[in-house]
Amino acid sequence: MTPSSPRTALVPRPAKARVKGGQFTFDAGTRMRVTAGAEPAADLLRTLLAPATGLPLPPAADGPVVLVLDTALTGLGSEGYGLTIGPQSVLLRARSVTGLLRGVQTIRQLLPAQALAASPRPGVRWTVPCADITDVPRLPWRGAMLDVARHFQPLPYLLRYVDLLALHKINVFHLHLTDDQGWRMPVSAYPKLTEIGGHRRQSLIGPGGDRYDGTPHGGAYTRADLTRLVVHAAARGITVMPEIEMPGHSRAALAAYPHLGNRPGRTLDVWTRWGVCDTILGVHEEVLDFCRTVWEEVMDVFPSPYLHIGGDECPTTEWERSPAARSRARSEGLTGPAALHGWFLDRIGTFLTRQGRRPVGWAETGSELPAGFTAMAWRDPAHTLHAARRGHDVINSYHRATYFDYPQSAGPDEPPGQPGGVVGLRDVHGHDPVPGTAPPHTAARILGTQAHLWTEYAATPARIEYLTYPRLCALADVGWTGPTTWADFSARLAGHTARLDALHVGRHP
Template sequence: MKNAIFQSLSMILLVILVGCGEESRTIFTENDISIVPKPLEMKFNQGAFRFNEDTKLVAPKDQGEVLDVLKDKFTAAAGWTLEVLDTAPRSNFVLLSTDSSMAEEGYDLKVMDNQIIIKANGLNGFLYGLETIRQLLPVAIESKSLVNNINWDIPKVEIKDSPRFKWRGFMLDVSRHFFDKDYVLATIDQLALLKMNTLHLHLVDDQGWRIEIKKYPKLTEVGGFRVDQEDKPWNARPTPDLGTETTYGGFYTQEDIKEIVAYASSRGVTVVPEIEMPAHVMSAIAAYPELSCFQKPIMVPSGGVWPITEIYCAGKDSTFEFLENVLLEVMELFPSQYIHVGGDEATKTNWEICPDCKKRVANEGLANVEELQSYFIQRMERFLSSKGRILLGWDEILEGGLAPGATVMSWRGVKGGLEASEAGHDVVMTPNSHCYFDYYQGDQDAEPLAWGGNLPLSKVYQFDPVVDEMTAEQAKHVLGGQANLWTEYVPTYDQAEYMTYPRLAALAEAVWSSKANRNWDDFSNRVESLFERYGKMGINYAKSAYQVTTETSVDPESAAISIALKSEFTGSDIRYTLDGSDITVASEKYTTPIDIKKTTTIKAQVFKEEKPVGALFKKTITYNKAVGKPVTYLKKYHDSYQGAKELGMVNVVRGSKNFHDGQWQGWLGGDMELLIDMESPTELEKITVGALENQGSGIYFPVQVEVLLSADGKTFKSAGIVKREYSANNGSELKNYVVGIKEQTTRYIKVIATNLGTPPTGGGSWMFIDEVVVE
């Protein structure tokens, strides 16, 4: 009996001990690891480390603050205040271990059953190791409120990681629209998460001066505010009358700047200020008109300005005295080695007639005003160099000769970077083709208003700061790359987030990870985990990569149209309908291209875990009598915009507001003239010609479309003309030119679209045409 009682007590005690013991840890697979940017090397081991309220954080005394990155997350999500020590206990700790032999910004991370060790040679390496741990933790670690019933486990891994480039940047334009200090601090947090180390603040532009300069208080008192015309399109805001009340704007006090810089430093981020010169400075001239050539009083513009003629006078020494005084205060606030001076888009018409500028050109033996700009930049470069700083500017600073110690930021493609690196100058690559986040990232009809262009997530991911044309020596001068968010069309914090994320993640991997480690499909899987984190953090990230797009082909013999559906993410689950009905989880799954031979409305949407994600795709394919018919171009399209070439006008797929979508055919300055052979006499009622206008990109509607008909292909008779006079248009617009025809039979159709020729801004106008619909 005693033995039986003892055995029973033993079993109860065992159950109690097991019940009180730690639960089994999460079983991970390598596919559970979704780190962005992808580490240089990673070894996956079986097992896990579990964080609990007794886990200790261990760091040298001078590095303790870096642990706040992880400590603060657990305080919010788990309710723990993890203790920070300077000596490691026996187990259950995260240790920062200094190793001065390691590469700058590199780190080694080893996760074991009962301890985690991060080795690095300084702050940034430790930060990046901790940010990697953060991405290994459940996404609930991003919660701002307490999370219950969760195991804070991470997989056992060994990671050796370091960046490919030392400049991994993001530019935020706070001039066109002002973003307060808290938004800037939140942006710094996101840069740190993605191991980005540079925040470039565009503090000065025509529409606003955003930094307090104590010697010149009117820069912010006057230059920091403009007339509120936020209800009008950016490029349609009239010039306000002198004295009109200015209520839109804001600026950072010097105390704000100090806080931003200090916070950024604690997150491994250097803040690079941009103080524009000699152009993009109407906000400064509004405050101090004597800085311009003719001292004409002006208002801070409320919207777009082009050309930019009100610029600093390069002939007055007082201009340079002003700028040096401004930069002295700026350098006191920003420890950054680089000071960005802009240098772009200066229209020099005032310099050409200004007596002071003409005198400067003569006295300095300059050939022209281009060399005067070079003189201007070189003079500022000598001043910055004397203070131990490096002048950084947009690639226009190459014009007229580059200052000896300057670094170039190449934005107009890669040409500036090639030229500067060939001359032995350092460069930061930020071509608008891959790095301008004010461009659309999806179907323009489903996206908020943007500047133009097309920069989807997958194209950002293709970015490489080192271009094929560079020699090995030139490549050594490439500091790295940077994304830019210009904010003419970005008035709110929500929209700024939408334009920035997740494209910043793609850019981060492009400038951190080795080329061998980069793979779009692999990134696609990992970035979706980042989407969950963004959701937990309350970030308004774009889901544009889930949008459905089409690829269309036409069989010339059968005139059958084949339509392929896809999204940026390979292998997406796409559901569709062809009868106009709504998309549901029960809708047809897309597997192979869809053939149609009649007018059809396609609806399609990507599904994730049986739920729709991204915007609904809806398009009507107007099947018409000209589909697949032979087309002869009597006045051919430009080589840069060939659309679908010979079938482009008769493949039934209409071009979108994105003129880079591969459907549009373009004519620069000249007219379009084409001939469609219907191959046999065909009854006609009307002919529709599609066109696009985007004046901001130099694209204008034709001023006339004429249709002519012929039975023999030799003698043509006009069947109708549609005219449209030029008018200013600040948006992007599609238009149908419909030529009604009295019912008749014909074989040959000639279509002539007349180009505007020369727009009000000068130069040649683009005319974009897509699809001739014959009904």
């Protein structure tokens, strides 16, 4: 489908599409015929279109808009769909409900951009161009990570964040819930995690230095909040994958429960700095019991098959100085305290695996994660292939193409961001998650890619959206469609920005 008009400038680009002459018009009399099992997609279409269009789209046995769930459509996989639009009918078919949900987002994009508005837009003809579309994603994992530990974001914004991901056919929302600077997930057995660990007295201003804002920051979700988020995301075909950092990046937990650390009797605060803190969890049995209890509650709330345990940037200085940690290393037959890092991850990963879940960890080198972990390889492009060759499934998260906390340009007007470089729109668009040098058996282990937004420099929803868009549009295109020319993508993006504007997304220009 060529971006000959903003209406056909779809992001991500469909696998196969042909625009035909004519158009179909939705009006107050338009009805929907929905086959058994397709009801969730029909509900979503009504929910998304109602605010701007007011279209009721009631059910009818002879409705011209038809949603069909057909498990015989094996060629469409778990997320693919077929969409046929003629002057008198719209037919959306898929093998799975998730595929129908993806097709609903395409119908949204084919309508005038005003259809995405949050309030009535009278006087607009709600037409879609006639077209034949067969669409299947290239990669099964197309994710976006939001760090709510550094700067807490309220539930209503998380729901909006998910809605924007769904528009771009992102299918994993990675929710970074804990870190040195805050703990946002309630755990009934450990109430101080949010009562104390969810609040810090101030925050560092900018990279490095010793300037602080003097303003307390805090917040935590309730179990009901997180359950609502999971349900909201699932209704849009998105899995919420929680991340609980361990054994490093755990200063907030240790502020709440200091006895879980490596120095008995020590009192800590929730960290007010950015960067890597050398205060980490201990390795005594009470710590492992704590971790298992936390994960049991996390699993009660989040049905995601994947659970992220962090695992990177874990200085082992405290273990090397701790008699208890050195004793643990000896009793486990390890080479020294540094080897406790892999031992710790293996213990937690094995526990999650026995519960039927799949542990995920950050891969700094591609070789430090235990067997059975899915690796998020972020530090070096070569680590993706290295981890895949070792037998890990991998999400290619190379930071110079997927970390959206980096500035988008080197211009003097660009707001402060992560120091050390720029990740521009072309960088994101030009990054192929599956390296061309990968042999087929290695490439098969690369599940996909993911955007990441650490929020040291993004305290507000407006700042988050400025950093995320339009870069997420490029990442979504790469993950769903695969590499395209810059001219093709930029032409479609030019049309797509009208949709972002209708949604009041404060994007980078």
